[in-house]
Each structure stands twice: as C-alpha cells, then as structure tokens.
Amino acid sequence: MLLFAAALLALxxxxxxxxxxxxxxxxxxxxxxxxxxxxxLISDATPFPGPWTLLPVTGTLLLLxxxxxxxxxxxRLLSTRPMVKIGDWSYSMYLWHWPFIVFAGLVFxxxxxxxxxxxxxxxGPALASYRWVEAPLRTASLASNGSRLAMVGAFLVVPVALxxxxxxxxxxxxxxxxxxxxxxxxxxxxxxxxxxxxxxxSTATMMGPSGTLRxxxxxxxxxxxxxxxxYLVGDSNAGMLSEALExxxxxxxxxLTLDSAAACPLLDWYMSGASAPTSPATICRxxxxxxxxxxxxxxxxxxxxxxxxxxxxSGGSQxxxxxxxxSDNGEDKAKIWEASLRRTIDRLxxxxxxxxxxxxxxxxxxxxxxxxxxxxxxQIAREDCEASMPLSYVENLQQPTRMAIDKVARxxxxxxxxxxxxxxxxxxxxTRRNDGFVLYADPAHISxxxxxELIPTFAEAINNAxx
Numbered sequence: 327m328l329l330f331a332a333a334l335l336a337l338x339x340x341x342x343x344x345x346x347x348x349x350x351x352x353x354x355x356x357x358x359x360x361x362x363x364x365x366x367l368i369s370d371a372t373p374f375p376g377p378w379t380l381l382p383v384t385g386t387l388l389l390l391x392x393x394x395x396x397x398x399x400x401x402r403l404l405s406t407r408p409m410v411k412i413g414d415w416s417y418s419m420y421l422w423h424w425p426f427i428v429f430a431g432l433v434f435x436x437x438x439x440x441x442x443x444x445x446x447x448x449x450g451p452a453l454a455s456y457r458w459v460e461a462p463l464r465t466a467s468l469a470s471n472g473s474r475l476a477m478v479g480a481f482l483v484v485p486v487a488l489x490x491x492x493x494x495x496x497x498x499x500x501x502x503x504x505x506x507x508x509x510x511x512x513x514x515x516x517x518x519x520x521x522x523x524x525x526x527x528s529t530a531t532m533m534g535p536s537g538t539l540r541x542x543x544x545x546x547x548x549x550x551x552x553x554x555x556x557y558l559v560g561d562s563n564a565g566m567l568s569e570a571l572e573x574x575x576x577x578x579x580x581x582l583t584l585d586s587a588a589a590c591p592l593l594d595w596y597m598s599g600a601s602a603p604t605s606p607a608t609i610c611r612x613x614x615x616x617x618x619x620x621x622x623x624x625x626x627x628x629x630x631x632x633x634x635x636x637x638x639x640s641g642g643s644q645x646x647x648x649x650x651x652x653s654d655n656g657e658d659k660a661k662i663w664e665a666s667l668r669r670t671i672d673r674l675x676x677x678x679x680x681x682x683x684x685x686x687x688x689x690x691x692x693x694x695x696x697x698x699x700x701x702x703x704x705q706i707a708r709e710d711c712e713a714s715m716p717l718s719y720v721e722n723l724q725q726p727t728r729m730a731i732d733k734v735a736r737x738x739x740x741x742x743x744x745x746x747x748x749x750x751x752x753x754x755x756x757t758r759r760n761d762g763f764v765l766y767a768d769p770a771h772i773s774x775x776x777x778x779e780l781i782p783t784f785a786e787a788i789n790n791a792x793x
Contacts, residue, residue, distance in 0.1 A: 328383050335387055343394040354392030354400020360385030415456050422452040432702045508775075509706050512764030513698045515774040517568050542620035545584045547572055553580035554792055555627030557679075559617055562588040563686060564632040566771040571630060573781030574788055580627075585620070587613050591633035594618070594673070595666035597645040598652065618673060626678030628788050630743075631670070634770065635686040635727035638663050660726035668734050675738065680791040682784075683731050685744040688720040688755060690769045696757060697769060714756040720746075741787045745772070745780065 344350045364382040372378050392398045403409065423445050430444035466477075556578075558564050558571045564586040575582040586592075590610040597610070621629060637643045638659045645659050646652035647666065653659060671681050690696040696713035698706075705711040735742045749755055749765050749772070757766040767773040 328386060331383055331387055332390060335390055339391075339394065344391065344398075350392040350395030350398030350401065353388045354398050354403075357385045357388030357392060358400060360388065415453060418452040418456040418460055419449065422455065423448040433704045435702065435705065508762070509709070509711065509764055512773040512775055513706075513767055515767070517566050517771075517774060517777065542583075542585060542616060547582045547584075548575050549581050551575070551579050551581045553578050554788075555625050556580045556582045556788065557621060557624065557627055557629045558582065558584045558586065558632070559592045559621075559629060560586055560632040560684075561591045561634055562586065562771060563634045563684070564592075564630070566767075567630070567632055567684065567777055567780065567784070569774055569777035570780035570784045573778060574785040577781065577785045578788060580788075583624075585617050590614065591637065592617060592631055592670065593633065593663070593666040594669040595645050595647055595662060596649050596652065597637055597643055618670070621674060621679065622677050626680075628680045628682060628791050629674050630682045630684065630784070630788075632684035633686060634689075635663070635724060636689065636770070638727050639723055656726070660730060663727055664730035664734060667730065668738075671734060671738050671740065680741075681738070682741045682743060682787050682791050683735055685728055685731055685742060685746065686724065687745055687749065687770075687772065688715075688724060690715065690757060690766065692719055695769050696766075698757075698767070709758070709762065712756060712758040714754050717750050717753045717755055720750070720755050741791045743780075743783060743787050748776070748779065 344353070360381055364378075364385065367381065368378050389400060389404075392400045393404070395401060404413075426444040426448035427441050430440050434440040463477075553575075556571060556575050558567065564584070565588070568584055571582055571584075574580075587610065590613055591597075592614055594614070637645055639656060641654065643659075644652040644654045645662050645666075647662055653662065667683075671683075674681050690713045692715040698711050701711035731742060734740070746755075751760060758764050763775065764773050765776050
C-alpha cells in the first residue's frame with residue numbers, strides 16, 4: 327500500500343515542488359509526528375489492512391512531499407550525513423533483519439530478548455551485502471547480453487538451491503534428527519475411527535451422510551470372529567482407544583463394534599454448554615439413546631465405556647438427569663455423573679452385558695493448553711515439544727469423577743482400566759516418557775503408539791470381566 331501511494335505521489339508531483347518552504351516544514355513535522363504516533367497506536371492486535379494503516383502511510387507521504395523543498399526542516403534533518411548513510415543501508419537492513427528474527431523465534435520461541443539480539447546480528451550481513459553486492463550493482467556495467475544473463479543467473483542460484491534443499495528435507499525419510507520421525511508419526515497418526523472406519527469419530531460422528539443418525543454397527547472390525555462380542559462406546563476418549571481394543575479383539579478372537587461421538591459421552595444424562603456443544607434436545611442425546619437401544623438388542627458381550635470428564639470439572643458446561651434439571655455446579659455435576667453412570671450400567675447389565683469402565687485421562691491445560699500443532703520443526707527435532715504437570719494437580723482436578731467410577735465399579739462388580747499409570751512417572755504427568763516415547767497426540771487424547779501399548783491391559787480386563 328505504501329509503495330503504491332508513494333509511486334502515485336511521484337507521478338502526481340512530476341517535478342513540481344511546494345511553493346513555500348514553511349509549508350514543507352509544517353508537512354514534514356506533521357509527517358514525523360504521524361509516523362512516531364503509529365509506533366504507539368498500532369499493535370499486533372490492530373486489524374491489517376484497516377483504517378489505522380493510513381496513519382504511517384499518510385505520515386510517509388507528508389515527509390516525501392515536504393522533501394520537495396530543500397529548505398524544509400525535515401528535509402535538512404534527513405539530509406544529514408548519518409541519515410543519508412542509514413538510508414543507503416536501509417534496503418539491505420530491510421532484507422536481512424526479518425529472516426534473522428523469524429528463525430530466531432522458531433529456534434527460541436517466546437523470548438523477546440532473542441529477537442532483539444537477532445535483529446542486531448542481522449546488521450552484519452546487511453552491511454556486508456550492501457558493501458559487496460548492492461553498491462557494486464549500482465555502478466555495474468550491463469551493456470552486453472552476457473553480463474545481464476550472468477547477473478540473472480547469479481540471483482537465481484540461491485533461491486533455486488534453497489528450494490531444492492527444502493524439497494529434499496520435506497520428504498518423509500529425511501529429517502533433522504532421529505527423534506523427529508517418531509514424534510511426527512505420534513502427533514499425526516490418526517486413530518482407527520478416522521483412518522480406516524469411514525470417519526467413525528468426528529464432531530458430527532453420530533450423523534450419517536444423509537443428515538440422520540449413523541446406523542449402529544456401521545463401524546465394525548473382525549466381524550466374523552466367534553468370541554465374546556466387544557463394544558467400545560463413549561466420546562472421543564473411546565475413539566482414541568480403538569487400537570487397544572482392536573488388538574485385544576484380535577488376541578481374544580472377538581468381533582469389535584465401535585460407536586463413539588466427539589463431545590458426546592455415553593451416559594444417561596443431558597448436557598449443554600461450551601465444552602458440550604450440543605443442547606439437551608439435540609443429536610447428542612439421540613445418539614446416546616440409539617446406542618443404548620442397540621446394545622439392548624445386541625448379543626451379550628463386553629461393553630467398554632470411555633468418556634472424558636471435562637464436562638464435570640469444566641466451568642463451561644451444564645449437565646442434568648433431565649432437560650429441566652441442568653446444573654453448572656461442580657459438586658452437583660459430579661453427583662449427576664455418578665448417578666448417570668450407574669443408570670447406564672444397570673441398563674447394560676440387565677441385558678446381559680459385562681461392563682469395563684475406563685478412568686478418564688487428564689488433559690494438558692496446565693499452566694496453559696499444550697498443542698503440538700503449534701510446535702516448530704526445531705522444537706520437535708530437539709524433543710522440546712512436550713508438556714508436563716504435577717500429579718497432585720491432576721488428582722485434585724479429577725478426584726470427584728474418578729472416585730465416582732471406582733465407587734460404581736465396586737457396587738456393580740466391574741472391571742476398571744486406569745491409563746494414568748502409563749502416563750505419569752513419579753509425581754509428574756507428561757506428554758512424553760523419559761525414554762522419548764510420545765504419549766499424547768494432542769491435549770486431550772493419547773497417541774496411536776500409546777493406544778497400541780494398552781492392548782495387553784484391555785485384553786486382561788476383558789478376560790477378567792467375563793470370568
């Protein structure tokens with residue numbers, strides 16, 4: 327925008343000058359004031375492009391306009407030897423400072439001091455490129471076609487070489503370090519519901535392609551097996567265990583049916599709110615009802631229930647045993663969770679099912695949300711894309727829901743699988759084990775490799791459930 331405005335101003339002036347030196351001084355001072363004020367009035371939160379963009383653009387145009395009068399105060403200031411020297415160097419400084427700042431920010435994220443040091447260090451190559459590249463080119467003779475071609479070729483070599491190097495580095499078998507490949511795989515590998523079962527898990531998982539509820543049993547595996555049927559149900563915490571249950575089903579010779587829905591736990595309750603984006607009368611409750619009706623009629627087997635407990639401890643959701651009995655109070659929600667779970671289990675057991683409950687895993691939102699999607703290549707390569715939090719914080723946060731699950735399990739003689747011991751070492755819970763094994767794929771879900779590591783645990787729990 328500034329270049330366009332400056333070019334337009336140059337065309338409009340076409341050799342003209344201001345008629346009065348005092349007018350030039352006034353315009354110059356005003357231009358400097360607008361430029362200086364933009365440093366305080368414009369921040370990274372200012373919409374761009376937008377009205378505020380006119381502030382530095384107008385200030386610059388006023389300075390250029392005042393420069394048509396050599397007697398203007400601003401012109402005399404900008405004509406001093408130091409200012410002229412900075413002007414000579416400015417283009418090279420402009421070219422070099424940003425790459426230094428960007429790469430410094432990637433290697434050392436969250437450090438303003440490092441960005442400042444990078445900007446200062448960029449002055450070295452900037453002045454060198456001015457001395458040995460820019461200045462010679464200004465006086466170079468390009469009278470022949472050969473000299474022109476040589477210059478063009480020289481300028482093309484660097485970007486072509488860099489592009490080729492980037493293309494090679496982007497191949498899956500070429501990485502910066504040996505730690506990079508397994509980390510990328512753990513972050514990017516999708517669980518079976520996404521990868522191989524026609525997207526059996528999404529925000530609209532319960533919706534089929536025609537906008538109706540997805541048919542029960544549309545996501546099955548090992549359907550010809552003759553062992554005890556296995557049913558994995560719940561929200562996305564059930565979907566992340568698909569590899570574990572798939573492996574367990576293979577070991578036990580059992581068919582497996584997955585019926586899960588993101589942000590829609592399999593509980594006999596109603597919910598709404600920010601962390602539960604469905605209202606009491608909408609599709610989530612219909613999904614739960616359909617799943618329970620299908621399990622009423624399904625062959626008796628082992629039902630594995632895995633739900634997140636975010637709906638209980640999060641302040642952004644309401645739950646209730648009926649649409650007109652909703653609550654956002656933490657203690658009330660924990661009691662409703664327990665009662666809803668008990669009703670769900672009673673119904674399943676009354677139709678001959680064995681039930682295995684899975685304790686909810688902790689989310690990495692301490693002290694802020696961890697997200698590998700925003701980790702840089704450099705962070706992943708040096709194994710710095712990870713998070714941890716005290717076990718005491720996790721226990722305090724999840725104690726009501728976990729105690730409720732343990733209580734219901736004791737009263738109904740159920741098997742409980744607790745994944746926490748696999749995710750926490752000592753008094754610390756982390757997204758990566760000390761041996762480098764990646765445990766979490768995102769803040770709320772374990773990785774595919776971690777899910778596979780749980781195969782023996784679930785096979786044992788299922789065996790114990792049917793004995």
